[in-house]
Amino acid sequence: MSDPAQETSGDTDTRLRYRLIHDQLKSAIALGRIAPGLVLLEGPVARIFGTSRVPVRKAFEMLHAGGLLHTFEGRGYLVAHPDGRIPDPVRAPLSEAALGFEEAQAPLELPSNSERIYHALEAAVSIAVAFGHYRIDESLAAEVFGVSRGAVREALSRLRDFGLVEKSAYSHWLAGPLTARAVAQDYELRVLLEPAALRAGYAKLSRETIDAACDEIERAILDPDSTDADGLQQLETTLHVDFLQHAPNKKLLVTIDRALMPLTVNHAFFNAFNLHPELATLIEHRAVLFALRDADIDTAARALLLHLHAAQKRTLQRLKVLAVLPEPDLPLYMQRIV
Structure with a gap:
């Protein structure tokens, strides 16, 4: 999200390439x-x-984390069998029809920088x-990344939508500090609103969507070590973003989005230490999803x-x-405020 007005429009144009590729392949x-x-090749x-x-590589990694693709001794990934068996490799010519598309896909026109x-x-x-x-130096970030300041500003605006950065009265981009109080306030909002x-x-959640999410969480519970930081983030996004997006009150959803900083910080924590999700987290997710599958919204909301x-x-x-x-080595554009 880069503009509040986008809250009332479709989100297709703002989604990253890898998410579009992931979602179409998953479907x-x-x-x-x-x-x-x-055999799927990049x-x-x-x-x-x-x-x-x-972005194709990223989409493949997410599908692999979700159990929809398998690695094997050859190049690429194998499409998983629905019953969990690892099938024999099938090296067939890849086409739009093989992927289930009736016509060639147009290039994904998204802001690449x-x-x-x-x-x-x-x-x-x-x-x-x-x-x-910290203060984020927009000009220095543009120099480090080799892009325009506009590209940096757009990326930082998206981070602001998720509560990770803010703009001062002097138009400086600021981040942190993350305090226990800030975390508690985010969760206080989420407890009330989610x-x-x-x-x-x-009522607008499809049975297919719920079943797919149940299957994903079951695979993660059976083998938690197969779910990395990115895989866990996808599970969290499914529950705390995707499953809430049908609520008609868009202001409610905007408020929830701006309280999701703990999800992003947790992703960084798991990534930094190469951790896998705790089993308790996955079981809690399953309780919500299974209640939804049973059409028991009261139990799902309590879970x-x-x-x-x-x-x-x-x-x-x-x-x-x-x-x-100890404080980690950070990019030059991240300037500590004493």
């Missing part, structure tokens, strides 16, 4: 339009989507806020509430761990 696999065992898929290999730097900025800010108060958003939008309270305690514990660590 095609779920519908059985891609045969189990088909190059052919990139050509079909009209993009570079980088902003996309390219967004995750690097997000990672730097997410780590920095746990260690103090169950309400889930209730309000539940979501319990999960948020438990997640707050875990996030505060991680803050304590970060507090005793």
